[in-house]
Amino acid sequence: MAQRITIDPVTRIEGHLRVDVEVDGGKVTKAWSSGQMYRGLENILKGRDPRDAWLFVQRICGVCTTVHALASVRSVENALGLEIPYNAQLIRNLVQSIHCLHDHIVHFYALSALDWVDVVSALSADPVKTAALADSLSDWPGNSPKRFAAVKAKVKALVDSGQLGPFANAYWGHAAMKLPPEANLMAVSHYLEALDYQRKATMALAIIGGKNPHIQNLTVGGVTTNINPENQTAVTMERLYYIKQLVEEVSSFIKNVYMVDVVAVGALYAGWIPYGAGVTNYLAAPDMFLDAAGTKADLPGGTVFGGDLKTIKPINVHADAYFKENVQESIAKAWYDGNWSKHPWESTTDPKFTDFQDDGKYTWLKAPRFQGKPMQVGPLAQMVVGYAQGHEMTVKSVNGFLEKVSAVAGTTVGPEALHGTIGRHAARAVRAGMMAISPSNIGASWSRTSPKATMRSSVPGPIPRANSAVSVSTRPRAACCRTGSSSKTGKSKITNVLSPRPGTPGRVTTRTSSVPTRRH
Amino acid sequence: MADTVNKALEPQLDRRGFLKGCTMAAAALGLSEAMIPKLVEAAATAERPRVIWLHFQECTGCTESLLRSSHPDLARLLLDIISLDYHETVMAAAGHQAEKPSRDRGEAPLPPCGRRCHSHQGEWHPLYDRRQDRHGDPQDRGPQSHRHHRHRHLCHLRRGSGGSTESDRRGRRPGSGQRQADRQHPRLSTQPGIFPRHHSPLSDLQKAAGTRQLNRPLFAYGRRIHDHCERRAHFDEGRFVENFGDQYHKLGYCLYKVGCKGPETFSNCPAVRFNDVDVWPVSVGHGCIGCTEPNFWDTMTPFYERLPNVKIPATGIIDSADQIGKTVLGVTAAAVGIHAVVGIGKRLIKGKSEE
Numbered sequence: 001m002a003q004r005i006t007i008d009p010v011t012r013i014e015g016h017l018r019v020d021v022e023v024d025g026g027k028v029t030k031a032w033s034s035g036q037m038y039r040g041l042e043n044i045l046k047g048r049d050p051r052d053a054w055l056f057v058q059r060i061c062g063v064c065t066t067v068h069a070l071a072s073v074r075s076v077e078n079a080l081g082l083e084i085p086y087n088a089q090l091i092r093n094l095v096q097s098i099h100c101l102h103d104h105i106v107h108f109y110a111l112s113a114l115d116w117v118d119v120v121s122a123l124s125a126d127p128v129k130t131a132a133l134a135d136s137l138s139d140w141p142g143n144s145p146k147r148f149a150a151v152k153a154k155v156k157a158l159v160d161s162g163q164l165g166p167f168a169n170a171y172w173g174h175a176a177m178k179l180p181p182e183a184n185l186m187a188v189s190h191y192l193e194a195l196d197y198q199r200k201a202t203m204a205l206a207i208i209g210g211k212n213p214h215i216q217n218l219t220v221g222g223v224t225t226n227i228n229p230e231n232q233t234a235v236t237m238e239r240l241y242y243i244k245q246l247v248e249e250v251s252s253f254i255k256n257v258y259m260v261d262v263v264a265v266g267a268l269y270a271g272w273i274p275y276g277a278g279v280t281n282y283l284a285a286p287d288m289f290l291d292a293a294g295t296k297a298d299l300p301g302g303t304v305f306g307g308d309l310k311t312i313k314p315i316n317v318h319a320d321a322y323f324k325e326n327v328q329e330s331i332a333k334a335w336y337d338g339n340w341s342k343h344p345w346e347s348t349t350d351p352k353f354t355d356f357q358d359d360g361k362y363t364w365l366k367a368p369r370f371q372g373k374p375m376q377v378g379p380l381a382q383m384v385v386g387y388a389q390g391h392e393m394t395v396k397s398v399n400g401f402l403e404k405v406s407a408v409a410g411t412t413v414g415p416e417a418l419h420g421t422i423g424r425h426a427a428r429a430v431r432a433g434m435m436a437i438s439p440s441n442i443g444a445s446w447s448r449t450s451p452k453a454t455m456r457s458s459v460p461g462p463i464p465r466a467n468s469a470v471s472v473s474t475r476p477r478a479a480c481c482r483t484g485s486s487s488k489t490g491k492s493k494i495t496n497v498l499s500p501r502p503g504t505p506g507r508v509t510t511r512t513s514s515v516p517t518r519r520h
Numbered sequence: 521m522a523d524t525v526n527k528a529l530e531p532q533l534d535r536r537g538f539l540k541g542c543t544m545a546a547a548a549l550g551l552s553e554a555m556i557p558k559l560v561e562a563a564a565t566a567e568r569p570r571v572i573w574l575h576f577q578e579c580t581g582c583t584e585s586l587l588r589s590s591h592p593d594l595a596r597l598l599l600d601i602i603s604l605d606y607h608e609t610v611m612a613a614a615g616h617q618a619e620k621p622s623r624d625r626g627e628a629p630l631p632p633c634g635r636r637c638h639s640h641q642g643e644w645h646p647l648y649d650r651r652q653d654r655h656g657d658p659q660d661r662g663p664q665s666h667r668h669h670r671h672r673h674l675c676h677l678r679r680g681s682g683g684s685t686e687s688d689r690r691g692r693r694p695g696s697g698q699r700q701a702d703r704q705h706p707r708l709s710t711q712p713g714i715f716p717r718h719h720s721p722l723s724d725l726q727k728a729a730g731t732r733q734l735n736r737p738l739f740a741y742g743r744r745i746h747d748h749c750e751r752r753a754h755f756d757e758g759r760f761v762e763n764f765g766d767q768y769h770k771l772g773y774c775l776y777k778v779g780c781k782g783p784e785t786f787s788n789c790p791a792v793r794f795n796d797v798d799v800w801p802v803s804v805g806h807g808c809i810g811c812t813e814p815n816f817w818d819t820m821t822p823f824y825e826r827l828p829n830v831k832i833p834a835t836g837i838i839d840s841a842d843q844i845g846k847t848v849l850g851v852t853a854a855a856v857g858i859h860a861v862v863g864i865g866k867r868l869i870k871g872k873s874e875e
Binding site: 011037157228234 | 581588605
């Protein structure tokens with residue numbers, strides 16, 4: 001007799017997610033993943049000035065704000081055939097890379113670590129031994145016995161107070177928690193430090209973006225940020241050095257703490273490596289463009305099917321026909337009127353709630369498909385696609401990371417280990433390391449160009465002509481796609497958003513197994 | 521080199537410090553100042569005040585904002601000041617395990633983000649329904665049930681308009697309509713600009729002596745953006761950006777003509793700024809979008825078109841910025857044509873020498 005388990009809410013995610021599983025004989029036989037919130041941004045955008053859209057869609061998700069914003073302005077630029085200035089492209093890259101630094105740190109420590117780290121177990125750790133363990137992995141100066149003793153005292157005070165707050169009623173002491181007490185104490189200490197370093201990244205982002213989580217320095221046609229060392233209202237060298245310093249501090253944390261902790265978790269939970277592969281079809285969007293036209297991507301895009309790197313097909317630009325023609329979204333299981341699969345620019349969003357139907361509709365999420373297949377998107381997809389194409393930085397970073405895991409685990413771990421939950425963490429850490437290099441490259445680019453030529457006008461009036469648009473980008477945690485068409489009046493006619501944000505249609509990977517959470 | 525040895529780990533709080541902590545906690549969570557005595561009461565015991573944070577139709581931007589809070593920082597807030605007993609984005613437990621501890625808690629302030637989700641026709645209330653479905657008894661819906669009881673201490677500090685503010689107004693005054701950003705049934709959860717004022721909630725809250733309309737505290741909403749904008753002098757002198765990227769944009773002129781809604785928006789953004797790095801949208805060359813004003817998604821769009829009927833002073837500094845505000849709603853004759861001419865004229869006279 002199958003037992004039905006409902007996990008609602010799934011926590012430490014953004015949004016409202018419910019997961020149901022049927023378990024029979026110790027195996028999951030059926031599963032449902034249900035987005036529990038409807039937003040309807042597609043309908044809200046209809047009839048509005050397309051230049052405004054990016055400010056709306058940023059509010060799809062307060063976590064991945066910048067990427068929604070970028071996808072939106074790029075989509076309008078695609079409709080208009082608009083190139084943006086080279087320096088504006090670099091500023092957008094800076095926005096995207098620094099946001100990644102912040103988000104990857106938050107994702108691992110604030111959101112995921114508590115699935116692997118037993119906070120209460122840290123109480124039985126010896127701070128001196130903890131420091132010895134930490135020193136064997138990295139030379140981070142924060143790994144001192146005094147620091148670890150202070151953290152241990154803090155955890156003790158928390159536990160003694162009887163008020164565990166967000167740490168209450170979790171799986172502390174469960175047999176599946178594999179880390180030794182010293183590793184747990186080290187991780188708790190890094191959890192607290194991570195809160196400081198993610199904030200430093202947001203400060204750097206705000207210098208360019210004017211504020212965040214929701215930035216306000218984009219515009220269709222470029223950016224509004226003025227880089228000019230000779231104007232006191234612009235981003236001057238003082239500001240650029242401030243960004244540089246903050247990014248360097250955050251990069252050091254990523255290199256010496258975050259990546260190391262992921263290696264340690266991967267090695268100590270080696271038995272978990274095969275789990276959670278889920279969908280092994282991968283889709284990555286090209287990103288971090290190095291030219292005005294947006295044709296030369298620093299991070300390559302493409303598809304890989306069935307985990308087979310030989311199936312690689314590149315996607316070089318956002319409006320790539322291979323992507324555009326093959327992406328669809330389905331509402332077969334979603335609370336919208338109808339039952340169809342359509343190209344995003346032809347689809348509609350008419351909510352029709354039916355309650356949870358096991359064999360019918362049970363979610364607010366539309367299901368994006370590529371050639372009719374579910375795809376995994378996000379950092380791992382980007383690593384797989386880059387690796388398959390021999391992208392130099394990706395191959396070097398992934399191999400370097402795997403060498404470290406192999407050394408700690410005492411066995412050879414190859415790239416095939418990346419297909420899984422731990423692999424996704426690894427890919428995210430590797431991507432954070434790559435993104436940490438990006439800002440300094442951008443700084444170097446500026447030294448070769450005239451920083452005064454940063455901006456160009458945005459589109460001056462209402463959007464003039466009928467057109468269709470598409471843009472896709474890889475987000476810190478997934479991918480999003482923006483499509484739209486404008487009528488002759490220059491207003492948005494059809495807009496669509498493919499995003500895993502519950503309530504806005506679409507999760508490119510909709511299978512339960514791809515939910516980036518781990519349960520015991 | 522960062523603060524690798526966090527001194528915050530050994531707090532020595534006296535009574536006064538504790539009161540301050542309560543104020544900080546209230547401010548960081550965006551609670552009304554009326555909640556401070558309750559927090560103090562709770563804090564007078566050994567218990568840290570319990571906090572239940574509910575997410576409704578929102579984007580988690582408020583939580584992200586909390587992550588960016590520097591004083592108090594999140595670690596201090598969670599470990600020393602409050603007990604964050606329910607917060608779906610942060611808590612370790614999930615499912616029924618997440619809800620169990622909070623079901624039997626005492627009084628707890630609720631700072632929900634976003635609005636509840638339902639259609640004009642009342643067809644669906646997904647979040648509400650799922651709890652009802654699972655718990656059966658409508659009086660026992662876990663944290664959700666508190667929303668229907670007396671804990672309606674909503675946050676006006678963080679969420680300016682459209683989000684929970686609207687939801688709250690609707691809740692207290694049923695029938696006041698669906699005045700919201702969106703013209704169709706979906707609710708747009710907004711993150712109006714005020715919420716990321718995370719870095720300094722304490723100073724904000726302590727100064728909160730009065731409120732203006734919409735129950736908004738004066739310290740945050742008492743003056744127009746326009747009043748404290750660093751580009752105000754350019755406005756007064758008729759120096760405007762005509763297009764993004766033009767020479768006037770590069771010189772840092774007033775952004776009114778490219779859509780800045782500062783003359784009509786009440787917020788302290790130019791004074792308090794964001795993210796501890798002294799920035800706000802105007803400082804990176806983008807106009808204000810009016811995001812703290814009610815229904816701004818409708819009333820302030822298109823964002824890149826100029827506000828109508830803003831009277832532009834012919835020359836010099838005017839003595840009352842309020843005069844401009846009063847003309848915004850169209851009481852006074854439009855002066856848009858005049859201001860444009862004045863702006864161009866001024867540049868013709870002396871513009872080139874400035875560049």
